[in-house]
Amino acid sequence: MELTAPIQDDPHAIVEMASLLADAHADTPVGAFFKVLSEDDSGNCPVCYSALPELNDGGAQNVRPSTSPFCTQGCRELAVCMCIMLDGALQSKAHEVIMLHLRDTLAQKALNIMQKIADKSSQHQRPLRRLLINLATACNQLPQSLFLKGVRLLTGSGDRLVAGGFSDVHRGRYNHQDVALKVLRIFSNTDEATRNDLKQKLQYEALLWRNLSHRHVLPFFGIDNHIFHRSPCMVSPYMRNGNVRHKAEGLIKRGYSPDDLYYLHYLFKWMHEIAQGLAYLHREGIVHGDLRGPNILVDDNRSIRLADFGLSVLSEAQSRENNSARGGNERWMAPEQLNPELFGTTSNRPTTASDVFSVGCVCIELYTAQKPYIGLSDYQVIDGVPKNRRPQRTNVVNNIERTVPGELWRIAEKCWEHLPENRPSIQWVVEATGELQVPDDWLQASSSARSVASRSASLAS
Numbered sequence: 001m002e003l004t005a006p007i008q009d010d011p012h013a014i015v016e017m018a019s020l021l022a023d024a025h026a027d028t029p030v031g032a033f034f035k036v037l038s039e040d041d042s043g044n045c046p047v048c049y050s051a052l053p054e055l056n057d058g059g060a061q062n063v064r065p066s067t068s069p070f071c072t073q074g075c076r077e078l079a080v081c082m083c084i085m086l087d088g089a090l091q092s093k094a095h096e097v098i099m100l101h102l103r104d105t106l107a108q109k110a111l112n113i114m115q116k117i118a119d120k121s122s123q124h125q126r127p128l129r130r131l132l133i134n135l136a137t138a139c140n141q142l143p144q145s146l147f148l149k150g151v152r153l154l155t156g157s158g159d160r161l162v163a164g165g166f167s168d169v170h171r172g173r174y175n176h177q178d179v180a181l182k183v184l185r186i187f188s189n190t191d192e193a194t195r196n197d198l199k200q201k202l203q204y205e206a207l208l209w210r211n212l213s214h215r216h217v218l219p220f221f222g223i224d225n226h227i228f229h230r231s232p233c234m235v236s237p238y239m240r241n242g243n244v245r246h247k248a249e250g251l252i253k254r255g256y257s258p259d260d261l262y263y264l265h266y267l268f269k270w271m272h273e274i275a276q277g278l279a280y281l282h283r284e285g286i287v288h289g290d291l292r293g294p295n296i297l298v299d300d301n302r303s304i305r306l307a308d309f310g311l312s313v314l315s316e317a318q319s320r321e322n323n324s325a326r327g328g329n330e331r332w333m334a335p336e337q338l339n340p341e342l343f344g345t346t347s348n349r350p351t352t353a354s355d356v357f358s359v360g361c362v363c364i365e366l367y368t369a370q371k372p373y374i375g376l377s378d379y380q381v382i383d384g385v386p387k388n389r390r391p392q393r394t395n396v397v398n399n400i401e402r403t404v405p406g407e408l409w410r411i412a413e414k415c416w417e418h419l420p421e422n423r424p425s426i427q428w429v430v431e432a433t434g435e436l437q438v439p440d441d442w443l444q445a446s447s448s449a450r451s452v453a454s455r456s457a458s459l460a461s
C-alpha cells in the first residue's frame with residue numbers, strides 16, 4: 001500500500017485509508033467482507049440497492065468510473081465503514097449493540113450489505129445470520145434483495161393449493177419455473193396491530209428461511225409485494241409431489257401395504273432424509289418447531305424437502321419471545337410443550353429435543369399414512385402425552401392390522417423419551433435411520449412381485 005498524499009482534514013481520506021487496508025488485507029475479516037461487496041455483479045449497488053448504469057457509456061456524467069459495483073463514492077465509503085462495524089459486532093457484544101441501534105436508511109443499507117455477505121461468504125455464517133435477524137427485527141426492515149420482481153400468479157382452477165391456519169398457498173411463475181406463493185390471510189377487517197404482528201412473523205420466517213441451504217430443505221426465492229396488494233407473499237419452488245404424508249397415502253391407495261419392501265424403501269429413505277435436513281437445521285442453531293408430515297415436502301427426485309419455518313426459532317436468539325400460545329400441532333408436540341408446568345418451566349418454546357420428539361411421531365405417521373394417535377381425540381392427546389401416552393405400535397391401516405417394524409419402532413421410542421434430556425441428538429437419528437435402508441436387490445424383487453409379504457413380515461419382528 002502506498003500513500004500518495006498526507007492525510008489532512010479530509011474525512012474521506014480516513015475512509016480511503018481504511019479501504020486501502022481492506023483491499024490489501026483480503027484475508028482479514030474486514031477485507032474479506034469488503035471483497036465480497038466489491039466483487040458483486042448483481043447489477044445493483046450492494047449498499048443502496050439502486051440499479052447501476054451500464055458500464056462504459058462514455059458520458060462525462062457517468063458516476064460509475066470502473067467495474068466497481070458501488071453506485072457512488074459515498075456508497076463505497078459506507079461499505080468500508082459497515083464492514084469494519086460488522087467485524088466489530090461479530091467479535092464483541094458492545095459493538096453489536098451499536099449495530100443493533102441503526103435505524104431507517106442506515107439500517108436498510110446495513111441489512112443489504114449483511115445479506116450480500118451472508119449469500120456469498122461461507123465464513124461467520126451463524127453469528128452473521130443471528131445479527132442479521134436481530135437487526136431486521138429491531139428496525140422492522142428486510143434486506144432489499146429479498147424482494148422479487150416479475151412473479152406472476154396463475155389463476156386456473158387448482159392453482160389455489162392449500163389453505164393453512166394463517167395462510168393460503170397459490171401457484172405462480174417466476175424465472176420460467178412454477179412456484180408456490182404463500183400468502184398470509186389478512187382480512188380487510190384485521191386491525192393494524194394484528195396486521196403488523198403477522199407481517200413481522202412473515203419477515204422473520206423469510207429471513208430465517210432465506211439463509212438456509214441444504215439438499216433436504218426447501219429453497220426460498222424471496223418475497224413478492226405486488227400480487228396480493230394487502231399482504232406480502234413468500235415465493236419458493238413448487239413441489240408437484242406434495243407432502244410426504246400425501247405420498248404415503250398415495251402408496252396405500254395404490255394397493256401397497258406398509259410392510260411391502262417398496263413402501264419400506266421409501267419410508268426408510270424419507271426418515272433418513274428428514275433426519276439429515278433436521279440435523280442441518282440444528283447444526284445451524286435453528287429449531288424447526290413444527291415438524292410433521294404436511295410440512296415435509298417431496299421434490300421431483302422423490303427426496304425430502306423440509307418446509308414451513310413459520311414457528312422456527314434460533315436456539316440462541318434473545319430477540320423473540322415465544323412464551324405465548326403457539327400454533328404448532330399438538331399431535332407431534334413433546335410433553336414439555338403441552339404441559340410445561342409438569343416439567344418445572346413456563347416456556348413452551350420448541351427446542352432441539354422437542355424436534356427429535358416430533359421425528360418419533362413422524363415415523364408412525366409415515367408407516368400408517370395417518371396422523372399419529374389414530375382413534376384418539378385432540379383432547380386425549382393433549383391430556384395423555386404429558387402422562388406418558390404415546391402412539392400405538394399396532395394400528396389398522398387400510399382395514400388390516402399392521403405392526404411397526406422393530407428397528408423403526410426402537411428409533412421412535414428413543415425419540416419420544418419422556419424427559420427431553422434423555423432423547424438422542426438428531427445426529428444419532430441420522431445414523432440410526434441410515435442403517436434402516438432396504439437393500440436395492442430387495443426393492444427390485446419387491447416391485448416385480450409385490451406380494452412378498454412373507455419376507456417383509458420378517459422385518460416386523
Ligand SMILES: [Zn+2]
Nearest residue numbers: 045048071075
Ligand atoms: Zn449505492
